[in-house]
Amino acid sequence: MASGVKPRVKVPKKAAAGDVITIKSLISHKMESGQRKDGSGNLIPRSIINRFTCDFNGQNVIDVTLEPAISTNPYFEFEAQVPEAGEFKFTWYDDDGDVYEETKSIAV
Amino acid sequence: MEFTRRETLALGAGAALMTVLPFRASAAAAEDVINEFTGGAAVADAGIDLTAPEIAENGNTVPVSVSAEGATSILLLATGNPTPGVATFNFGPLAGAQSASTRIRLAGTQDVVAIAKLADGSFARASKTVKVTIGGCGG
Amino acid sequence: MKFKALTAAVALFAAPMAFAGGADDDNLVINGDLEITTKAAAPQHLDGVLDEVISGWHFRSDETQALEMDDFDNPGMIFVDQAVDQWNTAEGSEGKSCADCHGAPEDMAGVKAVYPKWNEAAGEVRTLQMQMNDCRTNRMGADAWKYDAGDAINMVALMSSVSRGMPVNVATDGPAAELWQKGKDLYYTRTGQLELSCANCHEDNYGNYIRADHLSQGQINGFPAYRLKNAKLNGVHSRFKGCVRDTRAETYSPGSEEFIALELYVASRGNGLSVEGPSVRN
Numbered sequence: 355m356a357s358g359v360k361p362r363v364k365v366p367k368k369a370a371a372g373d374v375i376t377i378k379s380l381i382s383h384k385m386e387s388g389q390r391k392d393g394s395g396n397l398i399p400r401s402i403i404n405r406f407t408c409d410f411n412g413q414n415v416i417d418v419t420l421e422p423a424i425s426t427n428p429y430f431e432f433e434a435q436v437p438e439a440g441e442f443k444f445t446w447y448d449d450d451g452d453v454y455e456e457t458k459s460i461a462v
Numbered sequence: 463m464e465f466t467r468r469e470t471l472a473l474g475a476g477a478a479l480m481t482v483l484p485f486r487a488s489a490a491a492a493e494d495v496i497n498e499f500t501g502g503a504a505v506a507d508a509g510i511d512l513t514a515p516e517i518a519e520n521g522n523t524v525p526v527s528v529s530a531e532g533a534t535s536i537l538l539l540a541t542g543n544p545t546p547g548v549a550t551f552n553f554g555p556l557a558g559a560q561s562a563s564t565r566i567r568l569a570g571t572q573d574v575v576a577i578a579k580l581a582d583g584s585f586a587r588a589s590k591t592v593k594v595t596i597g598g599c600g601g
Numbered sequence: 602m603k604f605k606a607l608t609a610a611v612a613l614f615a616a617p618m619a620f621a622g623g624a625d626d627d628n629l630v631i632n633g634d635l636e637i638t639t640k641a642a643a644p645q646h647l648d649g650v651l652d653e654v655i656s657g658w659h660f661r662s663d664e665t666q667a668l669e670m671d672d673f674d675n676p677g678m679i680f681v682d683q684a685v686d687q688w689n690t691a692e693g694s695e696g697k698s699c700a701d702c703h704g705a706p707e708d709m710a711g712v713k714a715v716y717p718k719w720n721e722a723a724g725e726v727r728t729l730q731m732q733m734n735d736c737r738t739n740r741m742g743a744d745a746w747k748y749d750a751g752d753a754i755n756m757v758a759l760m761s762s763v764s765r766g767m768p769v770n771v772a773t774d775g776p777a778a779e780l781w782q783k784g785k786d787l788y789y790t791r792t793g794q795l796e797l798s799c800a801n802c803h804e805d806n807y808g809n810y811i812r813a814d815h816l817s818q819g820q821i822n823g824f825p826a827y828r829l830k831n832a833k834l835n836g837v838h839s840r841f842k843g844c845v846r847d848t849r850a851e852t853y854s855p856g857s858e859e860f861i862a863l864e865l866y867v868a869s870r871g872n873g874l875s876v877e878g879p880s881v882r883n
Contacts, residue, residue, distance in 0.1 A: 360682055364673045374558030382679045387567070389544050414554025416562065421547035423540050425523045425565040426832035427676045432551075433558030519662045519883050520829035598814035 359383055363444050365458040369436045373462075377408065377415075380429045381446050381454065387422035403428055405447040411440040436460060492539050492546035496577055499537045499550075500585045509586035510536070510578040521568040521594040529561035530578035530586060536560070537579075542572025568594050623808035623815075624659035629877075632672055635766050641873035646773060650804065656874055657817040657826075657882055660808075665829065668881040677758060677827035677879030680751075680834050684759035687752060693743030699756075702740065706763050713757075713764040714876050717865040719777045726780045728861055729757055730836075748856030749836035758825045758834055761878035769822050769876055771868045780858075784866025787859060793850030799867075802844075814883065819844075821864070822871040823880030834879060837864050 364378040381403065388400025402422055408415040415434045434442070439462045446454040496505075510530040518524040528536045528551065538548040551562045560578075568574070575589040629637040639656035647654070658666060672678045688706055691698040703709060716729040727735070730753050734745040746753035773781045788799045802811065803819030810816070825834040838855035841863055845852040853859040 358683070360679060362673070362679065362682065376558075378673050380673065380676065380679065382683070409554070410556050413556045414552075415556045415558075416554060417552040418562070419550040419552075421545065421549060423543050423545070423548040423567045425567055427679060429563075429565050429674075429676070431527075431563040433561060435556045435558045437556070515662070515664050517662070519665050522832060523829040525664050525667075595813035598811040598816070 359446075359448075359452070359454055361444065361446060361454050361456045363442070363456050363458055365442055365460060368461045371436065371438055371462045373436050374433050375436055375460075376431065377434055377442070378429070378431045379406070379408070379444055380427060381406075382427050383446075383448075385420075385422065385424060385426045385428060389422065401449050403446045403448055405445075406430060407445045408432070408434065409443045409445075410434060410436070411438070415442075436462065438462060488543065488546060489541050492541040492575065495539060495546055496537070496575070496587075499577055499579070503583075503585055505577060505585040505587045507587060509580060510576055510588045512574065512576040512588035512590050514574050514590045514592050516591075517593045517595060518568060519595060521570065523565045524568050524592060524594075525563065526566050526574060527561065527563040528576045528578075528588075529559065530576075530580065531560055532581040533560040533578040533586075534581060535579045536562070537577045538564075538566070539575045539577075540566065540568055540572060541575055543567070543569045548574075568592055570594050624655045627659065627663075627666060629656070629658055629666070629670065631670055631765065637766055637877055638768065638873070638875040639877070641768075644869065644872040647870060651818070651870075654820060654871055654874055655807070655818050656820055656871075656877060656880075657823055658877065658880060660815040660817040661881075661883060665881060665883060669877075675827065675879065675881055676832070677825065677834055677881060678762070680755040680825075680827075681759045681762045681879060684752075684755040687756060688759065693737065693741035695740065695742045697741045699736070702736075706759050709760055710763045711767055713760045713878075714767045714770055715772070717771065717777075717861060717868060719772065719775065721776075726777050726861060726865055728864055729760060730856070731861075733757075748854075749839045754825050754834045754836045757836065758879040761825065761876055764876040765878075766875050769868060769871045769874050771865065771872060773865075773869045777865065780862045781865050781869065783859075784862035784864070787863050788866055791848075792845055793848030795848045797848040799844070799863075818870075819867065820871040820874060821867050822874040823877040823882070825878050826880045826882045828882050830883060837867075 359382055361381045366375050369375050383403050386398055386401040390398045392398050400422060402420060404420050406418045416432050420428060442458045444456045513527040528538060530536055535550060535552045537550050539546045540548050548566050549564060553560045571593045573589050573591050578586045580586060629639045631637060639658050641654050643651040643654050668674050685706060688699045717726050720727045730748060733756055737743040738745050791798045799819060802816050807816050807818045821837050824837045828835050838860040841860050842852045842855060
């Protein structure tokens with residue numbers, strides 16, 4: 355699934371120090387559940403994003419474990435504190451070992 | 463082949479059991495996952511909110527939100543899926559609120575359950591029945 | 602007796618309210634500022650058939666509707682992003698990208714609204730995908746895209762996204778009239794073992810339930826549509842194919858003349874509605 359995976363995140367460009375902001379994230383991924391069968395009746399092996407993390411200046415905001423019941427193109431919305439200006443780092447971990455990263459800066 | 467009344471009844475009961483069993487098995491699996499998460503500790507009914515539609519238009523993409531003030535983590539389960547696990551949200555020091563929204567798959571009408579591990583080490587549980595409708599002519 | 606008749610009458614009135622899966626009265630505004638016309642007076646050629654044309658958005662649940670009201674929440678926009686990359690990628694023997702000739706995708710605003718459209722030089726009605734493939738094979742020296750396949754449908758979604766809010770305005774007259782009439786004939790032709798035409802469901806019964814689902818008017822102003830059912834963008838012709846298949850008929854193929862004709866006719870039934878794709882549907 356290394357091809358066609360595209361992360362998107364939505365973070366406000368600016369906030370006041372101490373603000374709580376809403377972050378949205380979406381990544382294009384099939385999230386093959388491991389429950390489906392192909393045309394000839396063979397089980398299609400599981401291939402999902404199994405973990406998603408968001409950190410700000412090295413401190414964790416949220417760390418999510420994903421199971422196959424998360425929909426195709428996994429979406430998360432959550433809230434983060436912004437103590438100072440800095441950078442959000444988003445990381446998605448694929449079953450196949452691939453890691454997708456995205457960063458967003460925020461000014462205060 | 464002909465069946466006596468008794469045999470027919472037995473067959474019916476067997477069939478009924480067959481239909482019920484997968485759900486039973488999954489619900490039991492869900493309890494196992496919960497016990498693993500809580501370590502068997504008591505679980506309160508207050509302190510966590512779970513938002514999910516009463517009727518989901520499509521089981522493939524069901525919007526769900528969880529929120530539990532002060533929680534360190536929230537476990538989300540779909541008790542009627544082949545495997546009950548959906549996600550575990552672990553909140554870090556910079557979480558703005560102990561809440562999150564996502565979109566999940568539901569194999570059919572069932573209870574969605576969320577368990578929060580609160581800051582004091584206690585647990586809270588919320589559950590919601592989501593009816594999953596079948597599609598139009600295409601299914 | 603009188604009382605009973607009255608109760609019956611009330612029940613008759615109440616029944617459609619309780620059971621009909623009719624269009625709701627919500628307003629579609631995307632990203633808080635892009636107003637979409639989702640209900641409009643029916644175009645003249647539908648005189649005596651429909652008074653109002655209604656986007657399929659109105660037939661969906663609040664949760665599904667919300668997915669389309671913000672470009673970040675709309676999973677279809679992932680594929681628009683992918684198409685932007687494609688737009689800027691040089692391909693083929695000429696080493697050209699879409700951007701080399703056409704500039705920014707936003708410069709194409711309004712194009713989607715008038716397709717399918719008569720092409721004078723080619724002497725045929727062309728869908729947007731046919732026009733794209735003409736560009737690819739003749740101007741770029743690249744391979745044509747398969748009809749309704751990923752790259753093609755993503756690009757249609759990009760073209761649609763930059764035309765959102767503009768009224769669908771497909772020409773039904775002049776040189777397009779012949780194919781338009783063919784499309785109209787197909788719309789009213791019953792197919793399959795179930796002997797159903799497009800009109801039987803989407804004209805005669807929109808707003809009613811089909812099993813647990815709502816029948817819409819079958820408008821295509823929102824295509825490509827991201828369907829929750831298969832979690833991907835769906836093209837108009839592929840949707841037609843699905844519908845015809847569900848009547849238990851042998852279907853036409855995406856890109857066939859029949860479906861080009863049907864797309865032209867069905868698009869014209871939505872003249873006046875806003876271009877809305879990529880939409881989110883069940």
